[in-house]
Amino acid sequence: xNAPVDDRxxxxxGSAQRRAxxxxxxxxxxNNPRCTLRALLDASGSDKAAIAEHAGYPSAFxxxxxxxxxxxxxxxxxxxxxYAELLRVLRETLGLTVPEVGNRDLNDVxxxxxxxxxxxxxxxxxxxxxQGSGDSTxxxxxxxxxxxxxxxxxxxxxxxxxxxxxxxxIVEIKSFPIIDGQADPVQVKSATTQACAYVIALRxxxxxxxxxxxxxxxxxxxxxxxxxxxxxxxxxxxxxxxxVAALTxxxxxxxxxxxxVELLPEGLTFDLAPDGGQAQRPVEELTDALDQVDATxxxxxxxxxxxxxYCRARAREDASLDILGxxxxxxxxxxxxxxxxxxxxxxxxxxxxxxxxMAIALRHAARLRAELDxxxxxxx
Ligand code: SF4
Numbered sequence: 001x002n003a004p005v006d007d008r009x010x011x012x013x014g015s016a017q018r019r020a021x022x023x024x025x026x027x028x029x030x031n032n033p034r035c036t037l038r039a040l041l042d043a044s045g046s047d048k049a050a051i052a053e054h055a056g057y058p059s060a061f062x063x064x065x066x067x068x069x070x071x072x073x074x075x076x077x078x079x080x081x082x083y084a085e086l087l088r089v090l091r092e093t094l095g096l097t098v099p100e101v102g103n104r105d106l107n108d109v110x111x112x113x114x115x116x117x118x119x120x121x122x123x124x125x126x127x128x129x130x131q132g133s134g135d136s137t138x139x140x141x142x143x144x145x146x147x148x149x150x151x152x153x154x155x156x157x158x159x160x161x162x163x164x165x166x167x168x169x170i171v172e173i174k175s176f177p178i179i180d181g182q183a184d185p186v187q188v189k190s191a192t193t194q195a196c197a198y199v200i201a202l203r204x205x206x207x208x209x210x211x212x213x214x215x216x217x218x219x220x221x222x223x224x225x226x227x228x229x230x231x232x233x234x235x236x237x238x239x240x241x242x243x244v245a246a247l248t249x250x251x252x253x254x255x256x257x258x259x260x261v262e263l264l265p266e267g268l269t270f271d272l273a274p275d276g277g278q279a280q281r282p283v284e285e286l287t288d289a290l291d292q293v294d295a296t297x298x299x300x301x302x303x304x305x306x307x308x309x310y311c312r313a314r315a316r317e318d319a320s321l322d323i324l325g326x327x328x329x330x331x332x333x334x335x336x337x338x339x340x341x342x343x344x345x346x347x348x349x350x351x352x353x354x355x356x357x358m359a360i361a362l363r364h365a366a367r368l369r370a371e372l373d374x375x376x377x378x379x380x
Contacts, residue, residue: 005258006150009044012264014271018045021153026146027193028304029250030243036260037295038305043149043257046270048306054272054279055287057309067175074175078224078233083138086171089224089235096164102136106143115154118143126202127209129163130216137163144201149254157198162222167215170198171222178225178234186303188223188238195221196243200251219244265292290314297322298329334358 025042032038041048052059078086083103090096107113109121122142128134139162144155162169172195176187199221203213220237227234268289272279290310297311297320305311315323319338322329334354335341343349344359345366351359 005261008261008264009257011269012040012044013046014269015274016047016050016272019047020045020151021148023155023194023197026148026153026197026247026251027190029254030193030196030247031304032296032298032301033246033250033253034296035294037290037293037307037311039254039257040260040264040293041270041307043254044270050272050279051270051286051290052307052310054281054283055290055310056283057313059306059309071175074226074231074233075173077231078173079140085233086224089233090162090164090222093235094222094237103138103140104136105140107141115143119145119154123205126168126205127211130168130206130209130211134163144198144205146197146201146204146251148251149257155197155201157195168202168217169220169222170195170202171224173224176225177228178236179228181236183223183225186300190303191223192221192238192240193243193247196240196247199240199244200248268292299323299325332358
């Protein structure tokens with residue numbers, strides 16, 4: 001990244017310590033790709049939770065301690081006794097050809113758990129395996145790396161890069177249940193999107209070693225989760241092709257963060273002006289700064305972004321149709337706010353050429369609604 005852009009992002013973040021991307025924040029890029037505010041907050045390493053809290057909209061985002069404990073317990077169970085349960089589901093449920101399993105624990109290298117050291121060690125082992133001379137099948141907690149917006153981001157898959165039939169698979173272990181072969185689609189999407197960041201990072205590592213990345217790393221994610229209402233694991237393949245492609249596009253967009261930065265007003269900052277650990281910046285000044293950047297709120301922001309309550313309030317204030325979600329938003333093509341919708345429906349607003357068809361539909365809907373109201377009143 002070039003220096004002026006870097007300086008500009010540092011100024012946006014202000015005095016706060018830089019927050020690194022992780023698989024969860026990378027996955028969020030794919031969830032709301034049009035949001036400039038999120039792109040800038042993440043690229044500048046700003047602390048979104050602290051900003052939202054100081055703006056008066058603390059985030060309810062993040063996993064509960066109960067969910068974390070449940071997730072850790074399930075992961076331990078799947079890995080117990082030399083990965084016995086994991087191997088069973090990979091063989092029985094997915095029919096993968098799993099030969100004798102050699103396992104590599106990459107949590108540290110001879111007691112050294114620094115990210116750079118672990119990454120170098122991971123690279124050496126995984127490249128060797130991809131070249132066909134590795135001695136292992138399971139690589140537990142490999143340390144991967146991606147360059148995102150000019151910064152190195154270390155990513156650590158929950159479990160495993162797993163090698164079967166000459167390909168690596170990323171395995172995601174999650175504690176939400178698969179009931180009668182179905183899991184909650186929102187949770188599956190979130191788990192898969194995180195795994196996509198690992199697929200991209202692993203492919204990147206192998207590409208740099210001259211290995212065909214698409215052939216070497218599957219874009220089928222292996223999801224391991226509790227079966228029905230038991231603690232017994234089951235597994236499913238999740239096709240992540242589209243999500244890998246979408247996240248790759250978003251990462252490329254971050255490389256072009258320069259274009260977004262250039263549109264910002266001079267001197268814009270999200271600094272909280274802390275003193276003695278307490279944010280001192282006047283709240284109005286902070287919200288004025290945030291309001292100067294486009295945010296495309298949608299209901300599922302509540303699942304993946306710390307700024308969601310702030311952006312929802314802002315969308316409501318602007319009477320933005322974003323609040324209804326992208327599907328409903330698209331139905332109103334060319335009409336941006338609830339105020340415009342009502343104005344066109346009541347015939348109080350002259351439609352532009354682009355809005356004329358929508359205006360006819362809205363007036364028709366308003367007439368039907370009025371007739372129904374009248375009929376209802378007559379019958380009452
Ligand atoms: S909550 Fe706000 S900042 Fe976050 S992705 Fe949604 S619109 Fe963008």
